Amino acid sequence: MKTTLFILSMMIIGGSAIFSSCQQRTKKDLTKEPLIPVPASVTATNSSFVLDEGAMIYFDESSKDLKAVAEQLAILLRPATGYKLEVVPATAAPSEGIYLTTGAGEGDEGYELTITEDLVTISGAAPAGVFYGVQTLRQLLPPSIEASSVQQGPWEIATGTIKDSPEYNYRGMMLDVARHFFGVDDVKRLIDLLAIYKINHLHLHLSDDQGWRIEIKSWPKLTAHGGKLEVGGTEGGFYTQEQYKDIVKYAADRFITIVPEIDMPGHTNAALASYAELNCDNKARELYTGTKVGFSTLCTDKEVVYKFIDDVVREISEMTPGPYFHIGGDESHVTPMEDYIPFIERAQDIVAKYGKKVIGWDEIAHAGLKPNTIVQYWAKAENAIRGIEKGAKVLISPATKTYLDMQYDSTTHLGLHWAAYVEVDSAYMWDPATLEKGITKDDIIGVESALWTETITNMEELEYMVFPRLVGHAEIGWSPAGKRNWDEYKVRLSKQAPRFKALGIDYYKSKLVPWIE
Ligand code: IFG
Numbered sequence: 198m199k200t201t202l203f204i205l206s207m208m209i210i211g212g213s214a215i216f217s218s219c220q221q222r223t224k225k226d227l228t229k230e231p232l233i234p235v236p237a238s239v240t241a242t243n244s245s246f247v248l249d250e251g252a253m254i255y256f257d258e259s260s261k262d263l264k265a266v267a268e269q270l271a272i273l274l275r276p277a278t279g280y281k282l283e284v285v286p287a288t289a290a291p292s293e294g295i296y297l298t299t300g301a302g303e304g305d306e307g308y309e310l311t312i313t314e315d316l317v318t319i320s321g322a323a324p325a326g327v328f329y330g331v332q333t334l335r336q337l338l339p340p341s342i343e344a345s346s347v348q349q350g351p352w353e354i355a356t357g358t359i360k361d362s363p364e365y366n367y368r369g370m371m372l373d374v375a376r377h378f379f380g381v382d383d384v385k386r387l388i389d390l391l392a393i394y395k396i397n398h399l400h401l402h403l404s405d406d407q408g409w410r411i412e413i414k415s416w417p418k419l420t421a422h423g424g425k426l427e428v429g430g431t432e433g434g435f436y437t438q439e440q441y442k443d444i445v446k447y448a449a450d451r452f453i454t455i456v457p458e459i460d461m462p463g464h465t466n467a468a469l470a471s472y473a474e475l476n477c478d479n480k481a482r483e484l485y486t487g488t489k490v491g492f493s494t495l496c497t498d499k500e501v502v503y504k505f506i507d508d509v510v511r512e513i514s515e516m517t518p519g520p521y522f523h524i525g526g527d528e529s530h531v532t533p534m535e536d537y538i539p540f541i542e543r544a545q546d547i548v549a550k551y552g553k554k555v556i557g558w559d560e561i562a563h564a565g566l567k568p569n570t571i572v573q574y575w576a577k578a579e580n581a582i583r584g585i586e587k588g589a590k591v592l593i594s595p596a597t598k599t600y601l602d603m604q605y606d607s608t609t610h611l612g613l614h615w616a617a618y619v620e621v622d623s624a625y626m627w628d629p630a631t632l633e634k635g636i637t638k639d640d641i642i643g644v645e646s647a648l649w650t651e652t653i654t655n656m657e658e659l660e661y662m663v664f665p666r667l668v669g670h671a672e673i674g675w676s677p678a679g680k681r682n683w684d685e686y687k688v689r690l691s692k693q694a695p696r697f698k699a700l701g702i703d704y705y706k707s708k709l710v711p712w713i714e
Pocket of ligand 1 (some may be wrong): 600
């Protein structure tokens, strides 16, 4: 009797095991997945991988940086699945689970993502590529994977192969923390969201007329006084050097390079209010909480101003591993051109002395430019072209397409419209390589969207203006132009809505997009 029962129970267990392994996998078409940015190439094999309870995340132990990426993947997947998802070093490809390795993928950020019924392999040319493969994998799982509490599976992923790499190496967003200050937690949240869409630069506009936002130990009143207020007269704020370094590391762990900007010689009232000697008349200015531009200038004739710039550039550069230092240079309406030009040339020398490459708004093209200076085109294409003629490359940020503080339309309760109303379609329907005659793809290092915060006071308002237009800019920076058209993109974008919701993003529900709930 006992033997019979034993045999019977073994048959049932064996049967269920046999059943699950040859259980019909859902047929899923990888080419139909609404990925943003759209990958360079996708091949489907029309089955599915199921991420289950016992799955493990393996990383090639010969590439030490992959452990951190594997841990990040586990941290992303654990809350919604409720699975342990152990992270394990491997000396060879496992037979099942998720495997991160190097060896395939193009350039510094390319990757190959291969999904079979048993194994997901992400192979990058470098850790950054593996990280971007993880972001793609994330979008291949149901949107509920983004939830912070356990959700119902099954966690199915369409099988096939994705080979992908970016069109432009610089895919950025600028956040103006001077007009309205955004604290460390807000900046880290933004970094998390930028990484999902493979953005790899965050340009922080750290100083302006209304506020100085970065501690400079040799000039302490810049933050003690210049950081006090913000637009509208509310309490401002600033990053201590420890906080700035924390932001830099948090960004670097997500393969995002921080680009610090100290705007000069204009947009400097906060500094001019903090130190009288920076003014030609030696009179400290009042703190300013309005929204006018173009009324301030450092005194370009005084040596103390260049000592000031040297100290500021040195202290910030020492905390900034990225290659760029942004010197601003925009709207210096009260700096005579004959003073502006030598000032910009001297500022470039100071930045080069501390081992950084200069980026400046397009007006800097009036000056002589160092060989690897970047001109950021925002307003005048002729300035960008002047820069190209002087050997500079262009970071393309046309206000009419990429300024995220532009109202969507005349009914938008936030933002400005001096450049244009920028709905989601017009933010997407352009190609940097053909936008302006005289600026070719070879001249362009990348695309950057800019959120100026005269009218933006908190994360909810920031997310409303940034999403979904930034998602389109991320695709413009990453995907081949030939794969992009609005009618197809808007459907993919509509399917991001459940992800935005799961991530708690307060996005603008444009009527031009057939959003799904
Ligand atoms: N232009 C100014 C910004 C900001 C912006 C608001 C640049 C380079 C208008 N300069 O854009 O400081 O005021 O849309």
